[in-house]
Amino acid sequence: MIDRYLLRYFLAVVDEGGFSRAAARCRVTQPTLSVGIAKLERLLEARLFDRSGRRVALTPAGSRFAQHARRIEAEFAAAEREMRDDPAPGRTVRIGLLATLPPAAVERAVAAALSAAALTGERLEIVEARARELPVLLDRGRVDATIGPVAPGAAHAFYAEEFRVAVSAAHPLAARDRVSPADLAAETMLVRRHCEQLAETSRFFTGHGIRPRMAARTWSDAMALAYVRAGLAITVIPAGFAGPGLALLPLAGFPVRRTIGATGRADALAPGGVAMTLGEALAPV
CATH class of the missing domain: 1.10.10.10 (Winged helix-like DNA-binding domain superfamily/Winged helix DNA-binding domain)
Structure with missing residues (x-):
């Protein structure tokens, strides 16, 4: 067997x-x-x-x-979904959540989702994952809905944001309104290994003849921003990570954005449910 x-x-x-x-x-x-x-x-x-x-x-x-x-795996997943479809109060809603969302926004959104769950009788379970892992979790029935990158204009899109250059507030570039690729040619950078736009970012800098020295490579956005605030290096990160000790600068000629939205089963994306409430509360305030 x-x-x-x-x-x-x-x-x-x-x-x-x-x-x-x-x-x-x-x-x-x-x-x-x-x-x-x-x-x-x-x-x-x-x-x-x-x-x-x-x-x-x-x-x-x-x-x-x-x-x-x-x-066979699809049949297993279908059986699990059918068992979870019991309409009785207390049903667990499993949400695959993009790991590169700003922690402050996630904290706000989860609090809102828990308030919604108190009204619906649902229980919230979160599974963190990288962008390319979210569709796999959904396809295999491991989660009921995902919140992460979606196509612009998607049915359940919540917000869109630019990617920007993050520098320490004490960095000489911090006072600028925007920076150009030439401004960054001599800068030391760090790599956010889990960034969903990592390949696009690399192609952009390579296309402008920039091959910077890398001071760190990390899977953690908290560590990446700690390095930036300390002055170790700069990095490219979504605009939603703005915070004390940082300057997030638009990069000329770099149009990369991400749209955050929800995908999943229709019942899991019902208005007022925990998944939609969580996603809507992620939008910048």
């Missing part, structure tokens, strides 16, 4: 393209995930992946099994 966790390990490797990222998504160590994949291959009596250095590709048998695995 094939346990469900083995299917999840397998699909995580397929979706993430590698064992280390798949292990992180499944919240297990890489050796644990590798042992699980090996067990699955023994049960199926077939090799599922070709491993060449860091590259992982499905074998023909793996490609065939992936179709079955997705259908």
